[in-house]
Amino acid sequence: MFTTLVLVTAMLLAQGASPVAPEPILVDHHRGIPLRDGVTVYADVYRPSRSGRFPTIVVRTPYGVQRENVGVHDRMIQLAKLGYAVVNTDVRGRYESEGQWDPFRAEARDGYDVVEWAARQPWSTGKVAMQGGSYLGHVQWATLGEQPPSLVAAFPAVASTNLYANWITQGGAFHLAFNFGWGVVRMPYRIMQPQWYFTGPDAAPELRYEKLLEHLPLQTMDERAFNHPVKHWRDWLAHDSYDAYWKAISDEERFDRVQVPVMTQGGWFDIFLPGTIDGFVGVRTKGATERARSLTRMVIGPWGHGPSRKYGDLDFGADADRALFDYERRWHDFHMKGVKNGVDTDPPVQIFYMGINRWRGEQDWPIPGTQPSKWYLQPGGKLSTTAPAGEGATSYRYDPSDPVPTTGGNNCCGSPTIAGPVDQKPLDGRADIVRFTSDVLTAPVTIAGKVTMDLHATTDGKDTDWMIKLIDVYPDGKAYPMAEGILRARFREGLDKPQLLTPGQPYRYTIDLIGTAVVFQPGHRIRVDITSSNFPQFDRNLNTGDPLATGTRPRVAQQTIHHSAARPSAIVLPVVRGF
Template sequence: MTGTLPGLDTHLLERVRTPMRDGAHLAGILYRDAAGPRPVMLVRTPYAEPLSRSLPVLPALDAGFAVLVQDCRGTGRSDGELRTFENETADGLDTLGWLTRQPWCDGRIVMYGMSYLGMVQLAVSGHRPGGLVAIAPTVTPDDYRDGLVYRQGAFQLGQALAWHLLTAAQLLPRNAGRDGVAAALAGLAADPESAYRALPLSDRPGLTDILPGWRTWLGRENDRKYWQGISYASRRAGTAVPALHVGGWFDLFLRGTLGNYTTMAPAGGQHLIVGPWSHADQSGITGEVYHPGGSAQAIRLEHQQLRFLRESADGAPASLPPVQVYVMGAGRWRTENEWPPARTDRQTWYLGADGSLGRDLPGAGTAEYVHDPRDPVPTVGGAILMAGSRDGGLGYQPGSRDQRLLDARTDILRFTGPVLDHDVEVTGPLTVHLHAATSAADTDFTAKLVDVHPGGRAMGIADGIVRARYRSGMDTPLPVVPGKVYEYRIDVGATSQLFRAGHRIRVDIASSNFPCFDRNPGTGTPAGQVTEDEFVPATQCVHFGPEHPSSIRLPVIPADKGDQQC
């Protein structure tokens, strides 16, 4: 089908079908200038047409691109079944090859998009396909297993359920003839709180009928060969084209965005922008905090992305700085020459048995709490993407939220630093080294960085989790000996936060963050097979002092170094 875009009599709209190597055809809408061949901006998406309306099609046309918006396999009007991530490399490479042979493409192709739309870019870029000259992935993980589905071994239940509910609902018309599917899906969507708690997790009628990936993700927790077969993690360093990576301090894939940038930076042409944003919100309001000048509109993000892609297509030097970050608490953007900033003072702040947090190594000691998986610590803010809550969704807002909601709980250890006599800027990756023992055969440990205000507000800044048996990585599960002290390295993500004079820095340690992450029963059972009757309360003992220096590593930016403001 060919038509004219309203009000743009020199532009055409066409429905096109692209052949894949296995005979399937993927549907797409092509927007192009009738005057002749142009570089093409390719957007590959698994989402329905309404979610594509926010794509910058007209600005891209104005920038001189043709634009192809293609439905991923098994979605929209495309053939096949959506098997999450499994076909994106082959389908993406086939699409790029097809584009280079079209008379309206001048041989130069760029790719654009966020989340899944960013993952499909990285799925092909490491193969160095002909014609691809630049990519612009936004809020994109660095690995499917340990980064998207799991985080240091803990199943990311909240985002997994939210994404599957959204995608299954969009695919429901393709499954209209299947008995009971719509009713089962409606039941999950109507009561996500119950859907989070129901066990075993692998049993989700409606979701599993439409998206087999739900059971695959859970059933292949330890299947290294499967995950490596679909992952682009090991191929990212092979990317030979410029890329503009965009992330948010409260995006659940922030670790991935930063990891993608640092992995690909040696190839040159890499740029990074990180704002005070969550996965789907770039307004500059995250949780309970407004960040002045922090919106995507304030820095003309879309304009920067299209300018970068156009400059890359033309082979022109990029006009963007290497790194742009928003410093929360300071309320301003700053440019850097690299990430992490080279001038960082990496400080160790030690946790003490008396609840202290400071630069001096404390004496030996321990602190205990009891973790009960039947009564997990509830999720309050953070880098989350979740559906529903008892208050209509406000309870699961991502971003910085007041942790005083959890003050009555006794299963959280809180370590608070002294009142700051000067501003302290923390910008960079965050890591907690926790020396701890558990009475259970397996458990989780969580860590949260908190900004305590003079009036008592305790605002969450960043958090992380590690599953004990995966303390050395998901490829090497190790048993836990009850009562034995292990060192757990908890990746708390990254931030750029100015802790103001008069504030205090705090670290919270617990063993659950539900329903952002699944509940660890304490038995070592794989996440998809857990049943509630095997839940085991665990006594957790955290150790401190010279032999067991539990601590957080804070990337402090020296105050006497000049800033390069955007």
């Protein structure tokens, strides 16, 4: 271990406090933290150099705590300058930390051990909070279920709460681009690997992402890329339903053990939006203490995997880009220092309404008073609030060898895909997308909350996918996805209850489009796009019912969407009244 003295030259103004004189900051490098099984993980500890005890923040990362990671390093210095001690540690098996890297599996017990180690240090008050986003948020959820006694609050941003349901899959469909790009390309070993092998100008044609992701079976895609297997990739594919392997590490199974307040933060176009929402709702309704339930908060902006003003093709205005650090600081000051800054009286939900580009505070999620409004699919590609009469059906042909290419939507951080609110024009003319569009709106339609598709459909295969997009069509014809959802048909009874289809039999499906907040303006139209693929964001359903890992035989499927009086299909929009 060695120590660096960082001189602080800026004057700081804490909220509600007088200016603080500049002071040096200490960074203790390579601090060993012993875990219960004898493994040692290593951390950098940032703290004020003056003697004393400080409220302590734990950050656990698989991406390296080294000082070359400038953004993380600067954030830790900022917190130390504000009077916090920060323990920034590599997780087990990554970078300097000992042990075997096996994503997700040890984070609960390791998180408990690191929190309690931090609380015992002579520079700590014994009060500990956690923060960080993405995997750094997941490790917080895992730790929360272990109930470490020194933990006071947590701030998991853009994080999953159910690794099967809102990381590895959505609706049972495998997040191919993300899982492969993250789990095989960048994170197979102790040190994060570059992607230029697969994207750079010198990449072999057969190894470029656009070719590699077409490889079947998925089980050997790792060998195709690296000539050897990646264990966790094989494990994910082998456990292709929500079985005991996934339930053992699902935070949603343990919301009732969360004892402290949690701030969840996310984006309407983030891949982990379901975790952001489910985490808030889970703690608010199932948390183990009144303090946890009453003080848990949620913020969702028009973002992807982090705050920004512009995402996809849309600029949401200057107020959209809110610094995450401002939320973190305010949250920690309230819970760790007792600063009276209004965290306890803030609206529990703060969300950004797209379409009018405005933030608004809400009292809960679902928003109280929201009314479900059914918009029915109609013959001729119409969409209206009137239930269909008589007969009606629309058919298309889905060929896994020619899937619909990913064009916008909720994605992140794996192999390159186009994400966010992106104009759907490149998909115009495809015969394997059916579209249902409303008349031009004469008054605003404001929605905020969970969006679902009540779909009646038939396929001639044993399995298939149903991919749904909710689209805002502008007066100039540009069409931007506001929410999306997918369901692998075999999981229609539940992610832990796979059951193949009887070919040719109509089924009723409920497809979760997660959530959104948007005002569809007068002059716009509301559109629903339905197809059976979204590649490479999701793997291609081969329509055979073969196992995810080993399937190699694509078959063309004939798909029928029903919109008749007997089988009325509708998208259910959560309409906000009195907006």
